[in-house]
Structure formats: C-alpha cells, structure tokens
Amino acid sequence: MTVDNPSLEAILPKGVKDFLPIKAAKIEFLQNTLLAVFSRWGFRPIVPPSLEYLEVLERGLGTGLRDKTFRFDDRQSGKLVAFTPDITPQVARIVATRMKDVPLPLRLCYTGRVLRHTEQQVGKDREIFQAGVEMIGLDSPEADAEMIAMAVECLQALGAKEFTIDVGQVEFFRGVMADQRLPDSLAAELRGAIARKDSSSLKALLETAPLDDRAREEILALPRLFGGREVLEKASHVVTNDRSRRALDNLATVLDILTVYGVEDHVTFDLGELRGLDYHTGLTFQGFLTGIGRAVCLGGRYDNLTARYGYPAPATGFAFNLLNLLFALDRELDAVAAHQTDVLIFQSGSNKECAQQIARALRAKGYSAARDIIARGLEESINYAQKMNFRFILCAGENREELELINLADQSRRKLAYQEILAEDFAL
Structure with missing residues (x-):
C-alpha cells in the first residue's frame, strides 16, 4: 500500500525515534558490551516490567521524576498505572518485596527503556535507553569505588578515548549547611548558584545572609572545589564540621582504592556538585566524554531507597544513558554497525x-x-x-x-x- 500523505513523515510523538539497522546495531553493541562488563564484575541480570502501579512506583521516585512520569487509568484494575521514568526504583521494589530472603550483597544489572515527560524543546528525548547496575547491601568505600572502576572499564570497553568521572559527595555540602538556619527561598537560591558555579551571584546572596564569616567562607568556597586529588586537601582546610570531614575521608579512601584499580587518572572531584541532593546519601558521580556536554552515565550511593518499600539496606549503583553514548561515540561505532x-x-x-x-x-x-x-x-x-x-x-x-x-x-x-x-x- 502506498501512502501519499507527506505528513506521515512525522507520525511519531516528539522525543521518540525510530532506529534503523545501522543505529540499532550500534545500540545493540552498546548494550551487549556493557552487559559483558557487568557480568565480569559478578552482576546478574534482572528484568523489571514496563508498567507499575503509580502509588507503588512513586514511593521510590524523587520529586523531579514524579513530575516526569507518564500515567494513565488501567481499565482492568481501575487504578492509576505508570511507565517507569527510571529503573533503579523498580530494582529497589523487587529487592524489598521479592528478594529480601536472598543473602546480601546483591549485584544486579539491567538494560531497558524508560519514558519521561520533558520540556517541549527540540532534541529532548522522552524515551531513554538505560543500562546499569545496582549493588544492594554494602555500605563501604570499596563498594563506591567498585562502581566508579566499573564505569571506567565500561567506557574503555566501548572504545572511548578521553573521558572523566566527576565525583561529588552530597554529605560534604550537607555538613556545610547543616547548622545554618536560612529561609528556604534563600537556601534554594544558594544551591542554584553553587550548582551553576556562579561565584559572583553566590557572593551577592551571602552578603545579606544571616551567617557568620566562617560559614560564608565555607559556602563561597564550594564552586571552586573541583579538580584532582589536591581538591581533597584544599577542602580539608576550608571546612571545620565533622560531617564534611567524614565525607572527605570517604572520598580519600575511595581514591586510594581506585589507584589500586589503576583508574585514578580518569577521576576528578567536584564538591560543589549538588545533583541528586534529595535522593543520594553519599558519593555521587557522572561520566563525561571530552567535548560532549551531556553526561553519559550517572551514579552514586542511595541508602534510603529500599527502606521506602519496607526493607532498609544500603545501596549504590549507576546507569548509562545509551542515547547519550550513541551521540558521543557515533563515529567510533561505525565499524561495529557495518554488520x-x-x-x-x-x-x-x-x-x-x-x-x-x-x-x-x-x-x-x-x-x-x-x-x-x-x-x-x-x-x-x-x-x-x-x-x-x-x-x-x-x-x-x-x-x-x-x-x-x-x-x-x-x-x-x-x-x-x-x-x-x-x-x-x-x-x-
């Protein structure tokens, strides 16, 4: 049947794509390569469903992801169901409800697609391909280091030449801010300026904030605390509170382990990184390829997630965004696509x-x-x-x-x- 209507060239909703054989072969290579690395590190696959009851799924979602969730009425049950916007909360639910009698730690991995509402902008993906790992039951710097080392190995296996893993520690920031009694609006403005690395706006906000000079000095230093190993030493001279110092000790131990793994040259630190402040409980990290502004992987520690489903357990993990990887490595993957x-x-x-x-x-x-x-x-x-x-x-x-x-x-x-x-x- 021949279709003469030219408007059918744009029959897909914004934010989703068809992938023809060459691109599909590249995505398949990315998935298979990542799963092979996960397997070598002892992780076993898990396959969550595409649909969840909204009330169950939302227990594991932060505010940001709740607002991005596709939801609709289920005619069979009469309840609201949703396409998951992220696989990690699903893994937490499965562990808490289906695997609570399995000995810890659990090393689980997955690949899958998630859907997210996005702003109506060109190039914003609503369908996201993920491949990731979750380690449940270990609260230790070695577990955090293992996540970073595995992410580095994944990028090397994919043929990435120049990349960095930017490491943060949300407890460092929480320690700085813990004793400061600031209005919520001002605290939000301060977080925004720190996240943007906007030192001039931050300085202007602090001039009128009800803080002592020491607190102002600590907060003003946050956007500048990024770089290599020297950042940890620099930060130790900036902060005085025990909570932030424990965070620095954690990062120093992680770096020592990463040195054993031989991947420390790929690691940078950013103590002003506030991504996931309402979700993560310790170390966080993002993977970037040189010249690409979008992170190809996100990870970190989230010790409170399984408890939302009735099973408290420490946890850490990370996930690759395969479409960001495809964008970053498109030319490098031409050979594997030539099936x-x-x-x-x-x-x-x-x-x-x-x-x-x-x-x-x-x-x-x-x-x-x-x-x-x-x-x-x-x-x-x-x-x-x-x-x-x-x-x-x-x-x-x-x-x-x-x-x-x-x-x-x-x-x-x-x-x-x-x-x-x-x-x-x-x-x-």
Missing part, C-alpha cells in the same frame, strides 16, 4: 531445493545465510548483496554440482562441489 551477512544464495531455474539445502547446511555450521528469493538475474543479485553488506554470493544451478562462490570484497570466484559444503572442515 555483514556471510552468504546470499542465488539459484536460477524453478527448483530451489538445492539452494534451500545449502542455506540449511551453512547455518548449521554457524554461518549467516539468506536466500535471494526474488526472481532476478545474477548481476542484480550481486548488486543487492553489495548494498546489503553480504560477504559472499553463492550461485547454484539446478544441478547440485554447479556451485560458484563469489567474494564480494574483491570479486574473486571459486568453484565448489556440493559435498564440500557438507564437509566438517568447510570454511568460506
């Missing part, structure tokens, strides 16, 4: 039994083989095979003995006997 099918089998005449048997024999040997079922000449089939990235075309006549294998890379040809293909040592 080749081994053999296109062409047979003239009306009796196709020989070609069908050859296809079956090749597949049994582990080769990919497709029949050129359309009635056309050999040159047309060769042209098709080249465009569709086949390695070889195998020409069969109605006589079983008349076989010719054409290498499409160099156009070389060799004669084959039918029995050769059936032999155990046959190779293309």
